[in-house]
Amino acid sequence: MNLPDLRVFTVVARHDSLHAAAAELHLTPSAVSKALKRLEEDLGLALFDRSTRQLVLNESGTMLLARARVLLDLAEQARIDLQGERAAMDCRIGGPAVLLWRHGGGIAEALQPYPGARLHLQPLFEGDALAALARGELQAALVTDEALDSPHWSPQWEATALGELALGVIAASSHPLAGKRRKPVDLKEVLAHPFASPARSLFCGQARGSRSDGWRDDLLPRTIRYWADDLQVLLGLVRAGRALAYLPAFAAQEYGLVGIKVANLGFSSVERLRLVWNPARAPQWLRSVATSLGGAVS
Known part of the structure; x- marks a missing residue:
């Protein structure tokens, strides 16, 4: 039982398909099939149910999968730590797109000492990101x-x-309320203008309608004229001066938008952020990322 065959096995288990696994591994389906056959011959056990068009893990395969991920993680951790900054490696971090946007630059900066690092930032709602971390498909989740x-x-x-x-109300510099941003704007004035909002939470992906962005529409109903779950599309509507939005304040700075202070709002929305990772199986690069991001906000 060798590590390359174990790695092929874990990828096939994730995709339930020889062809999909072959595409990810940059191998032919025939090479993937031979790797699985070698592994099964070494173990003297079948690892998949091949009675259908898909490859479905059987009981033995399910038992091996958890152990294979641990073995591969430990081997990769040892290789990277021994090679140090010379190591070639894939760094996989997932989370909601807005959090990847917020911290992607900091992660890239922390990886500067590793010229062989390839950073993969995978947009996933946070529940999916934690599930992927549990499966070993990510090394950390935002x-x-x-x-x-x-x-x-x-x-x-x-x-x-x-x-x-x-989170706060943001607007284009051309918006009628932008000229009043140096002092709190009366709530009635704000509610007189249309908003743009996602229909799903930017963080968990749950469909929450008018409250998806964190604004308390049950207390202070707005006119939401534009719905866009894609953050860039939503920000484009705000930049065009068509609507206000209730979004993370950093987005306003990144896009040259302005924050509007609202008088007597009565509520605030603040999200506390975390980098989730496994210290016991983390190579040095991930420890550097965690230290850098955590230290930057302490």
Whole structure:
């Protein structure tokens, strides 16, 4: 039983398909099939149910999968730590797109000492990101505190605090309210203008309608003229001066938008952010990322 064949096995188990696994591994389906056959011959056991068009893990395969991921992680950790900054490696971090946007630059900066690093930032809602971390498909996940009670949570994980993400009303510099931004704007004036909003939470992906962005529409109903779950599309509507939005404040700075202080709003939305990772199986690059991101907001 060798590590390359184990790696092929874990990828096939994730895709349930020789062709999909071959595409990810840059191998032919025939080479993938031969690797699985070698592994099964070494173990003297079948690992998949081949009675259907898909390859479905059987009981033996399911038992091996958890152990294979541990073995591969430990081998990769040892290789990277021994090779140090010379190591070639794939760094896989997932989370909601807005959090990847917020911290992607900091992660890339922390990886500068590793010229052989290839950073993969995978947009996933936080529950899906934690599930992918549990399956070994990611090495870390960016989430909010709300996600820490996930059924996928492992006691082996650590949740490094990354500070807070404050939400506020933002507008284009051409918007009628932008000229009043130096002092709080009366709530009635704000509600007189249309908003753009996602229909699903930017963090967990749940469909929450008019409350998906964190604004308390049950208390202060708005006119939402534009709905866009894609953050870039939503920000485009705001930049065009067509609508206000209730979004993370950093987005306003990145896009040259302005924040509008609202008088007598009566509520605030602040998300506490975390980097979730497994210290016991983390190579040095991931420890550097956690230290860098955590230290930047402490």
